[in-house]
Amino acid sequence: MKRLAEILLLCCAVALLMGADSENVRFQRIGGKIMCTCSCAQMLLQCNHVGCPNSDQMIHQLRGAVHEYSNDQDVLNFFRKTWGVAAVVEPDTHGFELLVWVLPPVAIALGLVVLFVKIRQWRPRPAQPAPADLPLDPHLEALRSRARQETEL
Amino acid sequence: MPLFGSVCLAFALVLACYCLVVGIIAAVRKDAVGYRLSETARRAGMATFVAVTGAALALVWAALTDDFSLTYVLHHSNRALPVPYKLAALWSGQEGSLLFWSWLLASYGFVLRLRHKVDRRLVANTSMVLAGIQVFFLVLVNFVANPFGLMDRVAADGNGLNPLLQYPEMVIHPPMLYLGYVGFSVPFAFGLAALMMRYPGEKWIHITRRWTLVTWIFLTIGITLGAHWAYAVLGWGGYWGWDPVENASFFPWLTGTAFLHSVMMQEKRGMMKVWNVWLIFVTFMLSILGTLLTRSGLVSSVHAFAQSSIGSWFVSFLGVVFVVCLVTYIVNYKHLEAENKLQSLVSRESSFLFNNLVLLAVTFAILCGTLFPILSDWVRGYKITVGAPWFNKVTIPIGLFLVFLTAVGPLLAWGSTSYAGVKRNFKWPTVFSLLVGLALVVQSMRPWMGTEHIRSWFVWQDLAGFPPALKLALKTLFSLRPWKALAPIFDWFGALNLGPYYSWFALVLSSLVFATVASEFIRGGRVLQGKLNTNLLAAMYALSRRNMRRYGGYIAHVGFAVVVIGLAGLAFNQEKEQEMGLGDKLQIGHYTLIGQDYTQDDNANYGSEAALLDVYKDGQPIGRMNPEVRFYKASGGQADHKVAIRHFPLEDLYVIYAGKNPDNGHTIVKAFVNPLVSWVWVGVMLLVFGTGLALVPNAVAVRARVPQAVTAPSAEDSRLQPVGASK
Numbered sequence: 034m035k036r037l038a039e040i041l042l043l044c045c046a047v048a049l050l051m052g053a054d055s056e057n058v059r060f061q062r063i064g065g066k067i068m069c070t071c072s073c074a075q076m077l078l079q080c081n082h083v084g085c086p087n088s089d090q091m092i093h094q095l096r097g098a099v100h101e102y103s104n105d106q107d108v109l110n111f112f113r114k115t116w117g118v119a120a121v122v123e124p125d126t127h128g129f130e131l132l133v134w135v136l137p138p139v140a141i142a143l144g145l146v147v148l149f150v151k152i153r154q155w156r157p158r159p160a161q162p163a164p165a166d167l168p169l170d171p172h173l174e175a176l177r178s179r180a181r182q183e184t185e186l
Numbered sequence: 187m188p189l190f191g192s193v194c195l196a197f198a199l200v201l202a203c204y205c206l207v208v209g210i211i212a213a214v215r216k217d218a219v220g221y222r223l224s225e226t227a228r229r230a231g232m233a234t235f236v237a238v239t240g241a242a243l244a245l246v247w248a249a250l251t252d253d254f255s256l257t258y259v260l261h262h263s264n265r266a267l268p269v270p271y272k273l274a275a276l277w278s279g280q281e282g283s284l285l286f287w288s289w290l291l292a293s294y295g296f297v298l299r300l301r302h303k304v305d306r307r308l309v310a311n312t313s314m315v316l317a318g319i320q321v322f323f324l325v326l327v328n329f330v331a332n333p334f335g336l337m338d339r340v341a342a343d344g345n346g347l348n349p350l351l352q353y354p355e356m357v358i359h360p361p362m363l364y365l366g367y368v369g370f371s372v373p374f375a376f377g378l379a380a381l382m383m384r385y386p387g388e389k390w391i392h393i394t395r396r397w398t399l400v401t402w403i404f405l406t407i408g409i410t411l412g413a414h415w416a417y418a419v420l421g422w423g424g425y426w427g428w429d430p431v432e433n434a435s436f437f438p439w440l441t442g443t444a445f446l447h448s449v450m451m452q453e454k455r456g457m458m459k460v461w462n463v464w465l466i467f468v469t470f471m472l473s474i475l476g477t478l479l480t481r482s483g484l485v486s487s488v489h490a491f492a493q494s495s496i497g498s499w500f501v502s503f504l505g506v507v508f509v510v511c512l513v514t515y516i517v518n519y520k521h522l523e524a525e526n527k528l529q530s531l532v533s534r535e536s537s538f539l540f541n542n543l544v545l546l547a548v549t550f551a552i553l554c555g556t557l558f559p560i561l562s563d564w565v566r567g568y569k570i571t572v573g574a575p576w577f578n579k580v581t582i583p584i585g586l587f588l589v590f591l592t593a594v595g596p597l598l599a600w601g602s603t604s605y606a607g608v609k610r611n612f613k614w615p616t617v618f619s620l621l622v623g624l625a626l627v628v629q630s631m632r633p634w635m636g637t638e639h640i641r642s643w644f645v646w647q648d649l650a651g652f653p654p655a656l657k658l659a660l661k662t663l664f665s666l667r668p669w670k671a672l673a674p675i676f677d678w679f680g681a682l683n684l685g686p687y688y689s690w691f692a693l694v695l696s697s698l699v700f701a702t703v704a705s706e707f708i709r710g711g712r713v714l715q716g717k718l719n720t721n722l723l724a725a726m727y728a729l730s731r732r733n734m735r736r737y738g739g740y741i742a743h744v745g746f747a748v749v750v751i752g753l754a755g756l757a758f759n760q761e762k763e764q765e766m767g768l769g770d771k772l773q774i775g776h777y778t779l780i781g782q783d784y785t786q787d788d789n790a791n792y793g794s795e796a797a798l799l800d801v802y803k804d805g806q807p808i809g810r811m812n813p814e815v816r817f818y819k820a821s822g823g824q825a826d827h828k829v830a831i832r833h834f835p836l837e838d839l840y841v842i843y844a845g846k847n848p849d850n851g852h853t854i855v856k857a858f859v860n861p862l863v864s865w866v867w868v869g870v871m872l873l874v875f876g877t878g879l880a881l882v883p884n885a886v887a888v889r890a891r892v893p894q895a896v897t898a899p900s901a902e903d904s905r906l907q908p909v910g911a912s913k
Contacts, residue, residue, distance in 0.1 A: 065574070065575055066573070066575045068571060068573060075422050076422070076427075076573070076574065078761075079422040079423060079424075080422075118568060118570055118571070119568075119569060119570070119571045120571075121571065122571045122572065122573020122574065122575060122576065123572075123573065123575040123576050124558070124570055124571075124572055124576060129562065129565065129566060130562075130570055132558075133554055133555065133558045133570075133572060133576070134576075134580075136550075136551075136554045137547065137550060137551035137554055137580050140547060140550045140551075141543075141547045141584070144543045144546065144547060145543065148539060148540070148543055152528055152531060152536065152539070
């Protein structure tokens with residue numbers, strides 16, 4: 034069983050390692066995290082605003098940034114600095130913005146804890162042993178025996 | 187007419203106040219006088235409906251007759267506007283939509299009060315709660331957002347309806363959505379009233395079941411029509427952008443779905459009474475929050491057609507509702523003690539518990555993302571945008587777990603399920619879903635080969651990346667270990683595309699849902715087949731007729747799985763933008779678009795430009811597409827795209843007229859190939875159909891066709907229960 038788990042883990046790692054990104058894929062992916070700032074409320078790569086004053090420039094900058102920075106976060110930080118925080122629709126994983134990433138999993142974890150506690154409370158406890166099955170107290174038993182002897186007709 | 191409308195509104199408010207106040211007095215006094223008072227309150231509630239109807243008709247009449255003395259009509263209609271859109275003007279603006287809310291609530295209240303014989307005391311108390319909600323909305327339309335405000339001067343023509351709303355679905359979508367939002371007021375009112383009066387038993391659950399199901403159906407249709415409208419009108423190639431207003435409509439749907447499932451535990455086992463009461467309270471409050479987000483302009487949205495200071499009223503109302511619910515609960519919580527305990531973790535009950543946890547987790551996650559910009563504005567002084575990538579990363583893994591529960595839940599028995607039962611029930615569905623997964627791999631859907639590999643088939647768009655919270659948790663875990671040097675691997679891991687994996691899992695889990703539902707039908711059908719001496723299909727039909735609720739629910743589950751398959755296609759959207767002169771070609775996926783002509787048109791309402799494109803699929807002509815952009819005159823030339831869409835079973839070809847190159851006059855066309863979109867619409871139809879079936883009463887008796895008498899098994903026949911069900 035342990036060997037099987039190891040093989041499965043290895044297969045998963047190999048499968049994930051094979052998913053390498055090209056620059057174009059990175060461009061598409063990061064472009065999906067940036068919003069056009071022309072107030073059209075659309076994602077940068079989806080902006081179809083006729084004569085949009087910003088999207089062409091932003092797309093051009095994105096191509097350059099993807100080429101220049103190997104890390105996606107650096108590209109997003111570049112856009113945050115150039116076009117403002119609102120340009121990036123995926124919150125940062127540092128500082129105050131970390132809160133929005135942490136809250137849902139924490140809530141789920143809390144929910145699971147509460148659920149398991151409730152289930153433990155609900156599940157029937159093993160039945161208490163009947164009084165007859167309880168171990169006898171020798172002192173009490175001696176007293177009972179004496180009482181029986183003394184009251185015996 | 188404006189005077190008539192104003193008088194009707196004022197009269198409606200007086201009647202609703204009477205219904206509320208006298209309803210409270212009648213609830214306190216439990217003698218004969220109290221009974222008579224409650225009867226007068228009921229009649230006042232019904233008269234409220236007549237008065238609000240009068241006001242709504244007055245506004246519609248003003249819009250139809252181009253009465254521009256009314257500010258509302260001036261701002262939301264014009265003479266050239268087609269009649270159906272003039273009718274839609276009733277709900278296209280703030281004041282009108284609030285009046286529409288009031289009217290729908292009054293209509294629901296009217297039906298409820300008409301059917302008071304079902305339980306006079308409970309309905310009287312429910313009517314009192316509904317009157318409280320009604321008073322709030324009537325105060326708004328009388329004093330804060332009166333739709334009958336008059337202009338100083340009568341203009342010659344109106345400003346027209348928002349061009350984005352001039353689409354046939356927009357005549358149906360808002361009423362459906364509002365029927366859903368408002369409809370949750372009724373089960374909420376029943377729940378609150380039942381708790382106030384410490385109503386014995388589960389009768390209020392039985393009474394509200396139909397109300398809740400019908401409301402849920404309306405909300406489902408409303409949300410779907412909105413998604414289809416976004417797909418066909420907004421022209422960005424998708425149907426769900428995690429826009430705050432879209433999310434707002436999703437909140438009550440999610441908690442309402444949780445409620446529909448968890449009430450079954452109360453009905454069957456007398457459990458989760460507190461949970462159910464709070465679920466319906468929360469669902470109602472989220473409906474109000476949805477209206478607040480749509481109407482207040484609190485969050486920026488392409489769907490928010492109003493901005494005003496009305497938000498503070500809604501926030502206050504939400505506060506009042508919460509306090510009333512909390513106080514009622516604290517006073518009466520002892521009444522909600524469960525009658526049964528959970529017997530096993532592997533049981534139908536625990537699957538419902540997990541289902542509820544997952545649905546609430548999704549609701550909370552979406553709520554966090556939707557309200558975080560407001561929170562960041564308060565805390566940091568600027569709005570942090572939380573967009574689709576965040577929502578996808580957070581909600582997709584939770585959603586996949588929900589699909590898994592949808593598959594597993596129906597095969598678990600009430601009480602407890604034995605290991606042998608689990609093994610027997612899950613063997614074939616699991617084998618089937620694994621075969622589907624394998625077949626997908628054989629058919630070139632190999633997520634581990636990266637998106638470049640799949641590009642020839644589909645293209646991965648935006649469901650990329652690993653959940654950063656998980657990434658962070660793993661990083662923290664690793665930082666405690668000496669092998670810290672491995673931490674950079676997680677940065678690389680976080681940049682991976684998990685979208686194709688998610689899609690693959692979604693397809694496999696959906697097939698698991700199909701297999702489990704099919705196995706349930708087949709197993710039950712086989713039991714009846716022998717009894718009725720008929721074929722398997724007829725036996726399965728007879729089986730469904732005997733327990734419409736259960737088997738209708740299964741069909742709804744199949745619909746949900748079909749929707750999930752449609753959503754899995756999102757990962758593989760392709761798009762291309764190009765200038766299209768005469769004879770120019772645009773190649774995307776299997777399709778070739780050839781520019782043939784370019785036209786302009788003009789009428790009283792709008793001017794338009796359109797491209798005429800011949801379309802070929804794998805070299806074979808399939809017709810012509812005319813993507814168009816309209817410039818509405820009354821709105822100062824505001825542009826609105828009319829997307830050209832060709833639906834195919836496996837994909838949609840979606841073409842937008844994106845504008846003209848000012849240098850050479852060539853049209854710019856943007857084309858998308860969106861896989862599996864039709865599956866979403868078909869899936870929703872099945873979902874609605876299945877839920878509708880669950881409303882149909884069971885067949886009373888089924889006659890056997892064999893000569894000798896055969897005892898028909900009841901729906902509770904142990905053989906129709908999943909294997910391993912406890913006795």
